[in-house]
Amino acid sequence: MRLEVRGEVPLALTVLAPAGAIVLALMLTAIPLLWAEVPVLRAYGLIFEGALGSRFALTETLARATPLIFTGLAAAVAFRAKLWNIGAEGQLYVGALSAVAIGSGIFAASPFVMIPLVLVAGALAGALLMLIPTLLKLRLGVDEVVTTLLLNFIVLLFVSMMIEGPMKDPMGMGWPQTEPIIEQAALPKLIAKTRVHAGLLLALLAGAAVWVLVQRTTWGLEMRAVGANPAAARFAGMPVGRVVLRVGLLSGALAGLAGVGEVAGLKGYLTLDLSPGFGYSGIVVAMLAQLNALAVIAAALFVAVVFVGADFMSRSIGVSSYLANLIVATSLLTMLLASLATRYRIRMK
Amino acid sequence: MTASAEPGPEGVVLRLRGITKRFGDLVANNAIDLDLTAGEILALLGENGAGKTTLMNILFGHYLADEGEILVAGPNSGLQPLKAGSPSAALAAGIGMVHQHFTLAENLSVLDNILLGTEPLWRPLQKRREARDKLASLMGQAGLQVGLEVVVSSLSVGERQRVEILKALYRDARILILDEPTAVLTPQEVERLFETLRRLASHGLSVVFISHKLGEVLDISDRVTVLRAGRIVADLPSTGTDRAHLAETMVGRPIPSTIRSPMEPGEVLLALDRVRVPGTDRRTGLAETILRLQRHEIIGVAGVSGNGQAALAGLICGLVRHDAGEMRLFGRRAVIGSPLVMVTAGVGRIPEDRLDDGVVGDMEVWENLLLEDYRQSRFQYAGFIRQAEAQAHARDVIEGFDIRCPGPRAITRLLSGGNIQKLILGRVLDRRPDLILANQPARGLDVGAVTYVHQRLLEARERGAGIILISEDLDELLTLSDRVAVMYRGHLSPTMPTESVTIRQLGLMMAGQKAEEAEIDAA
Numbered sequence A: 001m002r003l004e005v006r007g008e009v010p011l012a013l014t015v016l017a018p019a020g021a022i023v024l025a026l027m028l029t030a031i032p033l034l035w036a037e038v039p040v041l042r043a044y045g046l047i048f049e050g051a052l053g054s055r056f057a058l059t060e061t062l063a064r065a066t067p068l069i070f071t072g073l074a075a076a077v078a079f080r081a082k083l084w085n086i087g088a089e090g091q092l093y094v095g096a097l098s099a100v101a102i103g104s105g106i107f108a109a110s111p112f113v114m115i116p117l118v119l120v121a122g123a124l125a126g127a128l129l130m131l132i133p134t135l136l137k138l139r140l141g142v143d144e145v146v147t148t149l150l151l152n153f154i155v156l157l158f159v160s161m162m163i164e165g166p167m168k169d170p171m172g173m174g175w176p177q178t179e180p181i182i183e184q185a186a187l188p189k190l191i192a193k194t195r196v197h198a199g200l201l202l203a204l205l206a207g208a209a210v211w212v213l214v215q216r217t218t219w220g221l222e223m224r225a226v227g228a229n230p231a232a233a234r235f236a237g238m239p240v241g242r243v244v245l246r247v248g249l250l251s252g253a254l255a256g257l258a259g260v261g262e263v264a265g266l267k268g269y270l271t272l273d274l275s276p277g278f279g280y281s282g283i284v285v286a287m288l289a290q291l292n293a294l295a296v297i298a299a300a301l302f303v304a305v306v307f308v309g310a311d312f313m314s315r316s317i318g319v320s321s322y323l324a325n326l327i328v329a330t331s332l333l334t335m336l337l338a339s340l341a342t343r344y345r346i347r348m349k
Numbered sequence B: 001m002t003a004s005a006e007p008g009p010e011g012v013v014l015r016l017r018g019i020t021k022r023f024g025d026l027v028a029n030n031a032i033d034l035d036l037t038a039g040e041i042l043a044l045l046g047e048n049g050a051g052k053t054t055l056m057n058i059l060f061g062h063y064l065a066d067e068g069e070i071l072v073a074g075p076n077s078g079l080q081p082l083k084a085g086s087p088s089a090a091l092a093a094g095i096g097m098v099h100q101h102f103t104l105a106e107n108l109s110v111l112d113n114i115l116l117g118t119e120p121l122w123r124p125l126q127k128r129r130e131a132r133d134k135l136a137s138l139m140g141q142a143g144l145q146v147g148l149e150v151v152v153s154s155l156s157v158g159e160r161q162r163v164e165i166l167k168a169l170y171r172d173a174r175i176l177i178l179d180e181p182t183a184v185l186t187p188q189e190v191e192r193l194f195e196t197l198r199r200l201a202s203h204g205l206s207v208v209f210i211s212h213k214l215g216e217v218l219d220i221s222d223r224v225t226v227l228r229a230g231r232i233v234a235d236l237p238s239t240g241t242d243r244a245h246l247a248e249t250m251v252g253r254p255i256p257s258t259i260r261s262p263m264e265p266g267e268v269l270l271a272l273d274r275v276r277v278p279g280t281d282r283r284t285g286l287a288e289t290i291l292r293l294q295r296h297e298i299i300g301v302a303g304v305s306g307n308g309q310a311a312l313a314g315l316i317c318g319l320v321r322h323d324a325g326e327m328r329l330f331g332r333r334a335v336i337g338s339p340l341v342m343v344t345a346g347v348g349r350i351p352e353d354r355l356d357d358g359v360v361g362d363m364e365v366w367e368n369l370l371l372e373d374y375r376q377s378r379f380q381y382a383g384f385i386r387q388a389e390a391q392a393h394a395r396d397v398i399e400g401f402d403i404r405c406p407g408p409r410a411i412t413r414l415l416s417g418g419n420i421q422k423l424i425l426g427r428v429l430d431r432r433p434d435l436i437l438a439n440q441p442a443r444g445l446d447v448g449a450v451t452y453v454h455q456r457l458l459e460a461r462e463r464g465a466g467i468i469l470i471s472e473d474l475d476e477l478l479t480l481s482d483r484v485a486v487m488y489r490g491h492l493s494p495t496m497p498t499e500s501v502t503i504r505q506l507g508l509m510m511a512g513q514k515a516e517e518a519e520i521d522a523a
Helices: A011-035 A040-052 A055-080 A088-103 A111-140 A144-164 A198-216 A218-228 A230-235 A240-267 A278-288 A293-317 A321-343 B052-059 B087-092 B110-115 B128-142 B157-170 B187-202 B214-220 B243-251 B309-317 B339-345 B354-358 B365-370 B387-400 B417-429 B447-463 B474-480 B503-510 B515-522
Strands: A002-005 A344-347 B012-023 B026-037 B041-045 B067-073 B079-081 B095-098 B175-179 B206-211 B223-228 B231-237 B268-277 B286-294 B298-302 B324-329 B347-350 B435-439 B466-470 B483-488
Touching: A011 A040, A011 A321, A040 A055, A040 A293, A055 A088, A055 A198, A055 A218, A055 A240, A055 A278, A055 A293, A088 A111, A088 A144, A088 A240, A088 A278, A111 A144, A111 A240, A198 A218, A198 A240, A198 A293, A218 A230, A218 A240, A218 B365, A230 A240, A230 B354, A240 A278, A278 A293, A278 A321, A293 A321, A321 A344, B012 B052, B026 B052, B026 B067, B026 B206, B026 B231, B041 B052, B041 B187, B041 B214, B052 B175, B052 B206, B087 B095, B095 B157, B110 B128, B110 B157, B128 B157, B128 B187, B157 B175, B157 B187, B187 B206, B187 B214, B187 B503, B206 B214, B214 B243, B223 B243, B243 B447, B268 B309, B268 B466, B286 B309, B286 B324, B286 B466, B298 B447, B298 B474, B298 B503, B309 B339, B309 B347, B309 B435, B309 B466, B339 B347, B347 B417, B354 B417, B365 B387, B365 B417, B387 B417, B417 B447, B435 B447, B447 B466, B447 B474, B466 B474, B474 B503, B483 B503, B503 B515
Parallel strands: B041 B206, B041 B223, B095 B175, B175 B206, B298 B466, B298 B483, B347 B435, B435 B466
Antiparallel strands: A002 A344, B012 B026, B012 B067, B067 B079, B223 B231, B268 B286, B268 B324
16 A cells, blocks of 8 residues: 555545544544543534634634644744744744733833834744754754754743743732733734734734745745755755745744734733643644645634634533543544545555 | 477567556556567667566566466476566576666675575575585676675676676576666676677577667667557567667657757857866765867766766856866856856756756746746746746746646646756756756656757757766767767866767776777777
């Protein structure tokens, strides 16, 4: 048995494969659900209800999708150029940290000044963090998978130090958290009394912008060529090192923006549980989207649906939240299988 | 000799009957019938993808045929069916195969390589003395001499091939299959190989010689079987046929002949004055090199691969920098080695490895055609690619260079080798470069595509371009070049007018002789 690359992908398959993946995921997760003596159909009903079943559910899903779009884009951009940035989690945190540093009352100005400032600060911090592994890769050939991954832990410890020390909120009753973002620097809510904030709008814009950049510009042409065949790109006269550097900065900036959105749009202050692994989930989002920036939006929404729905289900029925994680993981795996099936055909020998 | 020791009917040692092999919709072998008699050298001629290798892989048990049967004569019996899909059965039946890429363990001695796989693993004492005696007599018979204790990694390509042949003979092969055996050899080594094969055939060994080189096929074989698109289209004795006829049979249509008309060379485009390129562990550098290329001329660079051609090509492509000497490009001193500088200076570069350096396989055809030109204001505005312009350009080049593909948006990697080379050719020549570096531009291509590439290069020469043509194919070099030079261990010989050199002389120089000595020896 072996895999062959499909020349052309039939349209029906691109629709049927993801649908089949969802069905398969539901069937597979039925086994542990039955084992846990949970009524399977009711559980699925609850997932749907919790993620899509009401206005509130929908807004929760959108709020959850927002950081996933950013981190998904960060991974998609980098992976396209074969720069394996596994450090979106760390870049998210430094983005959030700088947003808090600038936006929590050192000075105050109108929102038209404060909001862009906070966004730029977060993007810049993420980009600068990503600069380290990118330069190490370009100058010394250090594997960026290792450096970006390990930087995540360094950043988390650094953030922990800051929120326990210099940036600790004196009014926080001893909790390890920073001072809150002031009102002028907070991202406005898109829908009143929900958790959907302007970050969603920015994420959608970023998705469109990244798509245009990758597909329609000379920089995008360079990025794709360098990713797919660096030797040919170099032979053709492309500045390979500069392209990789550009990609690294952009990827870090996008992940940094995810942190800004979470802290300035949702939580208000920075704690160590700001992100339940959005940086890592972004990798899955990017893979599901096959690194296409517009598809990242759809993939992030899908992942958010599963997260939010499974969370709601486990709370409603009172089963362990591990079950929710299991459902999330299974659907991601079957989705990846489906995307594999659309790209390759299996041939029996 | 008893009657039972006779080979099969009419001396047939191998018989293929109705061999058919399909890969999906593609019929790689279509009802192939073939007979091989004892002591015969049969050439299997065909273009890439004609089904030669598939057929031999079926014979050797790597593939299973969908239909048909294989009969082999045993040493003491008539024709018997060969167990399909089993290389060990093929070996036991006396079929030996020398692959294009050798299958030797580099860190073992010649003797160990030959014995490898012929002895049970658990026997502590190998019968080395017997093996040595047998090999000595085999070497005498075949006229092959190889040091048995030498480690394979220190052998030349030609010697390695001799080890492969010995390996097959040691296993009592009575049918020897050689897959493109001359591709890696110098002309002298080819001659030696042919002598060996003739001697072996005179002792009763049957040889199947797979090739797409017409001259060799006519030279060595008794009989030629021509494959085209999986079918046998001709089966004729080698005497009484000629290259033109064979080429036409192989391709299925007449081949225009390539003629280089004499031209007066013009201004100097590229001048290398004692230019040196440092070597690396894996690559030979360029020793102090002197070269002058003028308009309207093609300089051919011959040499066995790995003798510094990569350094010369890299220099002109802008991939490597020289550390001594002076390089003048279009009359100006050129210092900075960077592909971009060379591209913008108007140097056309056809890389040796088309898939690695030439194209980005996963990108679309129009994007690959844009790879060197996307910065031009014609194709971009403020960094945004002018899609319509770029696609129109791609359609022009696709048409102008006869690139067979579904359209500008086709994925490049799905094109055939010939069409990918036409794509690169189109990208390079459409810019009308004055200086062209063509590194193995026709290697591995079909006869039709080869002719096409050659004619395009000659057109560029007529238009006024100067071309440096690096090739291992001496026929190609002598057809296209106005002057030829030979590279050996990083040294480029002075150029010689093509009319004054012979293949034999070039072959001696490729093996390291100086031009004057080679002239004397070749005479």
